[in-house]
Amino acid sequence: MDRKIAPAFRQVENIELIRPLKHVLPNGIEIFTIDAGDQELCRIEFIYQNVNWDAAKPLQAQAVNTMLNDGTGKLKASEIAGRVDYYGAFIQMEHSVDQSSVVLYTLNKHLRSVLPVVREVITDSIFPGQELKTFKRNQKQKLLVSLEKNDVVARRAFSYALFGTTPYGFPVQAGDYDRLTREDLQHYFKKCYRPKNCTIMIAGRVTGDMIDAIGEYFGSDADSGAPARKNNFTFSKGAGQEHYVEKPGALQSAIRIGQLSVNRTHADFPGLQVLNTILGGYFGSRLMANIREDKGYTYGIGSGLASMQHAGYFFISSEVGAEVCSAAVNEIQKEITLLKEEPVGGEELGLVRNYILGSFLGGLENAFSHADKFKNIHFFGLDYDYYDRYLEVIKTISPHELLRLANEYLRFEDMEKVIVGKR
Amino acid sequence: MVKFNRFTLANGLRVIVHEDKTTPMAVMNILYDVGARDENPEQTGFAHLFEHLMFGGSVNVPSYDEPLQRVGGENNAFTSNDITNYYITLPAVNLETAFWLESDRMLGLAFSEKSLEVQRNVVSEEFKQRYLNQPYGDVWLKLRPLAYREHAYQWATIGKDLSHIENAKIEDVKAFFYKHYNPQNAILVVGGDVETAAVKLLAEKWFGNIPAGEKYVRNLVQEPAQTAERRLVVEAKVPVNAIYMGFHIPARRTGGFYESDLLSDILSRGKSSRFYLSLVKEQQLFSEVNAYHTSSVDPGLFILEGKPVAGVTPGQAEAALWAELDVLKNGLIGDDELTKIKNKIESTAAFAEMSLLDKAMNLAYFELLGDAGDLNRETEKYLAVTSEDLRNRAREVFTKQNASVMYYLAETPGKVAETPEALRAS
Numbered sequence: 001m002d003r004k005i006a007p008a009f010r011q012v013e014n015i016e017l018i019r020p021l022k023h024v025l026p027n028g029i030e031i032f033t034i035d036a037g038d039q040e041l042c043r044i045e046f047i048y049q050n051v052n053w054d055a056a057k058p059l060q061a062q063a064v065n066t067m068l069n070d071g072t073g074k075l076k077a078s079e080i081a082g083r084v085d086y087y088g089a090f091i092q093m094e095h096s097v098d099q100s101s102v103v104l105y106t107l108n109k110h111l112r113s114v115l116p117v118v119r120e121v122i123t124d125s126i127f128p129g130q131e132l133k134t135f136k137r138n139q140k141q142k143l144l145v146s147l148e149k150n151d152v153v154a155r156r157a158f159s160y161a162l163f164g165t166t167p168y169g170f171p172v173q174a175g176d177y178d179r180l181t182r183e184d185l186q187h188y189f190k191k192c193y194r195p196k197n198c199t200i201m202i203a204g205r206v207t208g209d210m211i212d213a214i215g216e217y218f219g220s221d222a223d224s225g226a227p228a229r230k231n232n233f234t235f236s237k238g239a240g241q242e243h244y245v246e247k248p249g250a251l252q253s254a255i256r257i258g259q260l261s262v263n264r265t266h267a268d269f270p271g272l273q274v275l276n277t278i279l280g281g282y283f284g285s286r287l288m289a290n291i292r293e294d295k296g297y298t299y300g301i302g303s304g305l306a307s308m309q310h311a312g313y314f315f316i317s318s319e320v321g322a323e324v325c326s327a328a329v330n331e332i333q334k335e336i337t338l339l340k341e342e343p344v345g346g347e348e349l350g351l352v353r354n355y356i357l358g359s360f361l362g363g364l365e366n367a368f369s370h371a372d373k374f375k376n377i378h379f380f381g382l383d384y385d386y387y388d389r390y391l392e393v394i395k396t397i398s399p400h401e402l403l404r405l406a407n408e409y410l411r412f413e414d415m416e417k418v419i420v421g422k423r
Numbered sequence: 424m425v426k427f428n429r430f431t432l433a434n435g436l437r438v439i440v441h442e443d444k445t446t447p448m449a450v451m452n453i454l455y456d457v458g459a460r461d462e463n464p465e466q467t468g469f470a471h472l473f474e475h476l477m478f479g480g481s482v483n484v485p486s487y488d489e490p491l492q493r494v495g496g497e498n499n500a501f502t503s504n505d506i507t508n509y510y511i512t513l514p515a516v517n518l519e520t521a522f523w524l525e526s527d528r529m530l531g532l533a534f535s536e537k538s539l540e541v542q543r544n545v546v547s548e549e550f551k552q553r554y555l556n557q558p559y560g561d562v563w564l565k566l567r568p569l570a571y572r573e574h575a576y577q578w579a580t581i582g583k584d585l586s587h588i589e590n591a592k593i594e595d596v597k598a599f600f601y602k603h604y605n606p607q608n609a610i611l612v613v614g615g616d617v618e619t620a621a622v623k624l625l626a627e628k629w630f631g632n633i634p635a636g637e638k639y640v641r642n643l644v645q646e647p648a649q650t651a652e653r654r655l656v657v658e659a660k661v662p663v664n665a666i667y668m669g670f671h672i673p674a675r676r677t678g679g680f681y682e683s684d685l686l687s688d689i690l691s692r693g694k695s696s697r698f699y700l701s702l703v704k705e706q707q708l709f710s711e712v713n714a715y716h717t718s719s720v721d722p723g724l725f726i727l728e729g730k731p732v733a734g735v736t737p738g739q740a741e742a743a744l745w746a747e748l749d750v751l752k753n754g755l756i757g758d759d760e761l762t763k764i765k766n767k768i769e770s771t772a773a774f775a776e777m778s779l780l781d782k783a784m785n786l787a788y789f790e791l792l793g794d795a796g797d798l799n800r801e802t803e804k805y806l807a808v809t810s811e812d813l814r815n816r817a818r819e820v821f822t823k824q825n826a827s828v829m830y831y832l833a834e835t836p837g838k839v840a841e842t843p844e845a846l847r848a849s
Contacts, residue, residue: 001628003482003483003484003523003526003527003530004483004484006490006520006523007517007519007520007522007523008519009493009494009516009517009519009520010514010516010517011495012495012514012516014447036445037445037777038445038776039773039774039776039777040773041770041773041774069694077694077704078694078695078700078704080694081693081694081695081699081700082695082763084693084695085692085693085694085695085763085766085767086695086759086762086763086766087766088763088766088767088768088769088770088771089770090693090770105770105774106770107769107770107773131704134703134704134707137707137710137732138703138710138711138732141663141710141711141730141732141733142710142711144662144663145558145559145661145662145663145730147662148558148660148661148662149557149558150556249660250556251551251555251556252548252551252552252556282492282497283488283492283497283498284488284489284492292541292545293541293545294541295541295544296540296541296542296543296544296545296547296548297544297548298545298548298552299545299546299548299549299552299553319548319552319556320548321547321548321551350493351489351492351493352492354492354493354494354495355492355493355495355496355497357495358494358495358496358497358513358514358517359495359497361447361448361495361514362448362495362497362512362513362514364446365446365448365777365778365779366445366777366778367777368777
């Protein structure tokens with residue numbers, strides 16, 4: 001045995017995605033189920049598309065989602081929490097820029113005990129005035145604290161520069177909480193949380209009785225009233241400006257640099273993911289190798305591609321020593337230029353292909369992760385052939401194609417450059 | 424139920440195998456029985472700095488990360504006050520690469536000066552990012568020495584002071600390695616789509632000829648019982664006041680640990696918890712308030728922390744926390760409430776079995792505590808706790824003389840620096 005020689009290895013070949021079964025309830029709600037695993041438990045997500053965006057009421061979708069378990073026609077907030085907690089279940093409200101979800105985690109043996117509470121929450125939330133007051137006060141205090149964090153301030157300034165006063169960019173301030181009214185929340189709740197706008201995703205140990213139970217509690221409410229206005233946004237290229245927020249006494253500066261890009265629906269997206277991985281998408285990336293492992297400027301630096309329903313963007317982010325901030329930005333620019341001018345070598349590309357494939361396989365750990373893979377395509381109007389194409393691109397993309405992508409999508413001069421701290 | 428097989432190599436390395444055929448992946452988790460509590464008080468932060476250096480190349484393999492990524496693997500590590508834990512996830516077909524890499528760095532490090540210099544900087548930046556340049560980031564740097572006067576838990580894993588990291592020398596690194604990083608002080612767990620017999624062969628092949636080294640015998644000064652209340656007031660550039668209260672609780676391997684854990688659930692787990700219902704919703708005293716504990720091997724700390732709403736003084740906030748503790752000391756927890764937190768323990772244990780890596784980490788940790796099999800007996804231990812046990816524990820723990828109280832006050836409450844959002848048209 002020679003310890004200097006690496007053991008033989010194989011590239012990942014067979015990747016099997018578990019595709020969901022589809023059921024449709026009498027009122028049109030679509031249920032998708034991923035049945036896998038040994039544990040008698042499940043995660044049930046009730047997913048709603050955000051609607052009726054209004055920049056004058058930027059918080060209504062989020063506030064409605066967060067406050068769903070703060071009281072219904074029959075149950076007080078404490079009763080909702082008590083009923084769910086008693087059975088060892090968890091209800092989480094999840095809000096993103098495109099969707100709002102109610103997520104239930106429960107052991108299967110308690111499903112029928114907790115579903116009635118979920119039904120209450122989804123169909124009969126009332127947003128009590130006192131609860132709204134508490135919500136506003138506590139959220140404003142949390143906002144004060146988070147605005148003291150340089151990375152948070154950088155993220156807000158960056159998103160605002162790219163997306164302005166849409167849900168993707170809106171920089172929420174205390175006054176936005178003050179302006180929330182109970183009537184607005186009740187109205188939004190009626191418009192958004194309705195059968196036609198709902199998708200149910202179940203993952204875990206799925207049984208026939210489970211589907212029956214979902215049907216009993218959620219299948220009969222009819223959808224009535226005028227439909228909500230769907231959110232739809234388009235964005236144009238920004239000016240590529242510098243945004244500097246000075247924080248006297250800062251020990252570190254938060255850096256966020258990036259630009260509009262394409263989302264998952266675009267043919268270039270898989271290739272861009274390879275490019276992003278090379279630049280800053282894994283521990284051995286060029287940005288990490290240079291700025292952390294060679295220079296020691298930071299604890300961590302990375303890049304990413306975000307895919308939302310109506311936009312995509314590319315970003316690099318880090319927190320670096322205040323005294324080396326400018327040097328770090330220069331290195332970032334150098335690394336981008338390098339990708340545009342020199343083809344990626346075969347060694348590095350081979351490594352990145354294998355890394356992404358292994359990482360993809362590792363991301364299919366359990367029923368929940370298979371459900372997540374489905375959601376990633378379903379809500380973008382894609383089918384499983386997306387993953388076939390994706391894996392094919394990972395295995396075959398050429399250095400030449402990466403060069404093309406870098407020149408088309410990584411344009412330092414077009415990037416918004418945010419620095420919070422000192423430079 | 425997490426099934427496993429277990430064997431020990433001649434050099435003392437303990438190996439645990441968890442076969443899980445539902446995944447095409449494998450994990451390798453290696454726990455070294457060394458943490459910040461084993462550091463010299465003049466060289467704190469060293470166990471954690473050392474963790475970084477473990478990625479700087481080993482005696483036969485110049486790069487750790489690159490060959491692993493090349494076979495589709497990922498890895499990371501963490502250091503706590505008690506342990507240093509390294510883990511790899513990779514396609515099971517490439518398991519041997521993990522054995523190659525992990526065994527070589529147990530055999531010997533490259534001890535490169537360049538790596539030490541860079542990682543000193545990286546860890547300094549980590550210190551700034553997580554502890555100094557964050558609102559409330561230095562709370563634990565102040566709370567630990569308030570509660571611990573003798574025990575090594577008085578410093579955080581990042582260290583007492585940046586200078587300790589900046590002054591680290593390569594000789595110190597070598598000494599630390601030979602003292603702690605040998606087969607006798609390690610527990611190896613391999614899990615996923617693997618066979619025990621094959622793992623045994625690989626373990627013998629790659630780890631079997633590593634010298635046993637000397638067994639590190641831990642002999643830490645234990646914290647004497649606290650005899651009087653301790654108080655500290657700090658002012659900092661934060662927008663909102665905060666209050667922290669720490670109480671000494673029993674060690675991990677004792678029944679008192681389970682009681683303390685359940686008490687923290689009663690107080691603040693979920694939106695039906697006492698703190699949330701009483702202090703946030705009903706009395707409107709806090710915007711957020713939590714109870715938790717440090718979960719350490721030696722006697723740990725039970726922490727209450729909260730941010731009072733504007734207009735509530737730290738004194739009022741503290742009085743309200745004591746009032747909740749008094750309820751625990753003076754009355755018995757009802758059957759429903761006890762059933763509720765025990766049901767959460769049961770469901771949390773079931774959900775934890777969804778993750779291969781979590782199972783592997785847990786097996787290693789319970790083996791360190793004495794027996795990996797205890798992982799499967801953990802829920803029973805919680806279920807055996809009675810209301811009387813909880814009341815008695817509360818009476819013992821929640822006393823003034825066992826308390827360390829810190830007020831963390833805003834220099835100028837409510838003031839926020841100008842940000843570019845101010846530019847937004849209003």
